[in-house]
Amino acid sequence: MTHKILLIEDDDRLRRILQLILLDAKYDVQTAADGQEGIDTWQKWRPDVVLTDLMMEPLNGIEVLGFGKHSDPQTPIIILTAFGTVETAVLAMKDGAFDYLTKPVDNLELLAIIAEALESRQPPAQDSKELIGSSAIMQKVRQNITRFASTDSSVLISGESGTGKELAARAIHQSSQHPEGPFIRVNCAAIPHELLESELFGHIQGAFTGATANREGAFSRADGGTIFLDEIGDLPLQLQPKLLHAVEEKMITPVGSGKTQKINVKILSATNRDLGKMLAEKTFREDLYYRLNTVHLHMPPIRQRDGDLTLLIDHFLGMFGKKFVKSQITLAPESMKLLHSFTWPGNVREMKNVIERAVLSCEGKTINPEHLPSSIQVARQVDRRKTVVVSTDLHDREQQLIASVLENCSYNQSEAARAMGISRNTLRYRIKKYGISKR
Ligand SMILES: Nc1ncnc2c1ncn2[C@@H]1O[C@H](COP(=O)(O)OP(=O)(O)OP(=O)(O)O)[C@@H](O)[C@H]1O
Ligand SMILES: [Mg+2]
Structure with missing residues (x-):
């Protein structure tokens, strides 16, 4: 073919x-x-x-x-x-x-x-929109989602990478007053700064070179529904006053236009960056922060969700068992132990990837330790040897973890990515982000 x-x-x-x-x-x-x-x-x-x-x-x-x-x-x-x-x-x-x-x-x-x-290329994952977890902290999260959804307050969602911030945003929209309305996500980190203003607010024909036609922005496409400003910590400082105005007045002005437009949207935003620190460094405006953070939803990391680990593992085993037609698949006790002793710096996203790969690579009905990434197999030894300095800053820990796995794999990126259960692209992205180089 x-x-x-x-x-x-x-x-x-x-x-x-x-x-x-x-x-x-x-x-x-x-x-x-x-x-x-x-x-x-x-x-x-x-x-x-x-x-x-x-x-x-x-x-x-x-x-x-x-x-x-x-x-x-x-x-x-x-x-x-x-x-x-x-x-x-x-x-x-x-x-x-x-x-x-x-x-x-x-x-x-x-x-x-x-x-x-x-x-x-893979068949589409049947991703459930359900937030799994019955720990006290997740029950509280679920209650807050319902509570925050019913008001028209802006909600800021914080939490480490992979904790389910986007899933929570979608859940808020689903229980909001307008679940049938649009849900529009804008990833502030992925759009070039010079295009972000037009992406958010739209532009009129001739507003700048290349603006050959009027274009509707995300805010007006979200009218009657929800706008989700993802990675809000990456919003450039010079755009913040305009966003503040939009959030305060629920009015927007397309780039190049003199006309304002009234909008009716629920505003959600999310970030895994430390906005408190950004306020202190003056890279994020305080007034905007308070507007977006009328109410605050924090997604806890896996290590704080007592008991959820088992539920999540079962959930993903069931999901991928079905997807790959291996419905009888189970975890060997030793594998279960390893999954429980790992700290999951990449949280639910990472665990989901690990289970998916384990189900895929396992020929029989039992997932043995060798079906798990070597970073998980070695996690316990590393802990015992205490070669990894435990830092309170999660980014440091992620960086250390990546650096140590890379070292174990002699800097073979494909192998290291496989070991961590992430794609080579994600690994390359992280290496760039943290500036990791050969030790
Ligand atoms: N509680 C949960 N129950 C079931 N699946 C979950 C849960 N939390 C997260 N997931 C799944 O994990 C993956 C990552 O979730 P999501 O994209 O919402 O995380 P995030 O916090 O936005 O991550 P990032 O910081 O990397 O953007 C998704 O596939 C999502 O469906
Ligand atoms: Mg996200």
């Missing part, structure tokens, strides 16, 4: 070169010269992998990514990036891009990444 690759690139020369390389590798290729044309072709042609440039008009690569994640989440998207926009590409990966390639594009790397992307 010939795989279909959609290539979206506005540079004619580069587009032709890449097209030839791909055709030569026996792929079926269609090309588009801008994001809009790309999305049109995507809808009609249903490609297996999409390669897209970042800076294009109209509709840039991030917008293409947004489209894909929303309407065709199974199709991997690879970002083509020029020197200078690598940061954006890295952020795009957090928003679901499969990988990125820097220009000038290396032929072999291009083909390797496409092959990896094709291999990565």
Whole structure:
């Protein structure tokens, strides 16, 4: 079967070169010269992998990514990036891009990444929208979700990475006064700063170069429902006054327009950053903080949810057992012990990945320790040897964990990623984020 690759690139020369390389590798290729044309072709042609440039008009690569994640989440998207926009590409990966390639594009790397992307495609996970957990602290969380949903107060959701902040936001929307209304998520960390204002508030034709038509922003698309400002700690300081105004007055002004527009939305935001610290450092405005944080929902880390671990393990075993048609699957007592002694720096997300991989890699009906990532297998020894300095700052701990697993795997990123139950992309993203290098 010939795989279909959609290539979206506005540079004619580069587009032709890449097209030839791909055709030569026996792929079926269609090309588009801008994001809009790309999305049109995507809808009609249903490609297996999409390669897209970042800076294009109209509709840039991030917008293409947004489209894909929303309407065709199974199709991997690879970002083509020029020197200078690598940061954006890295952020795009957090928003679901499969990988990125820097220009000038290396032929072999291009083909390797496409092959990896094709291999990565999986049937859609039947993700339950249910928040699992019966610990006292989770019962309180659930009560708060119902309570906060019924008012029109803004809710700020905090919590470490992978604790279920987005799931909680969706749950609030579901129990809100307008569950049938739209739920619009904006990832403030994934959208280039210069585009975020238009993403949030929209723009009118001619507002800036490339604004060839009026565009509706997230706030107005969320009218009558909920807007979820994810990774709010990454909102640039210069945009904060405008957001403050929107939150206070429930009025927005599209970029380039003199007309204000009344909106009726519930405002949720989330971050795993320490906003208190950002207030002190003056990188986050206090007035905006108090507006967004009318009520506060904190998602506790796994290590504080007494008893939930077992429930979560059962839940994910059942879910992936069904997905991969291995419904009889169970955990060996030793595996159960290992899962219980691990500290889960990546919380529920990490555990879900670990169980998924364990179910996938296990041929029989019992998950043995060898089906678990080596970071979990070694976690107990590491604890005993106390080579990991326990720090109160979770980011430090995550960084230390990654560094030590990398070291154990002789810096082989694929192996380390497998050991931690995360994708190579996530690992690369984290390595960049923490600036981890060989010891
Ligand atoms: N209590 C829970 N019950 C069931 N599934 C959960 C629970 N908490 C989180 N999950 C699952 O774990 C994954 C991560 O959750 P989510 O995206 O909501 O976390 P997050 O706090 O937004 O993470 P990040 O900080 O990385 O953005 C999702 O697949 C979600 O469905
Ligand atoms: Mg999140």
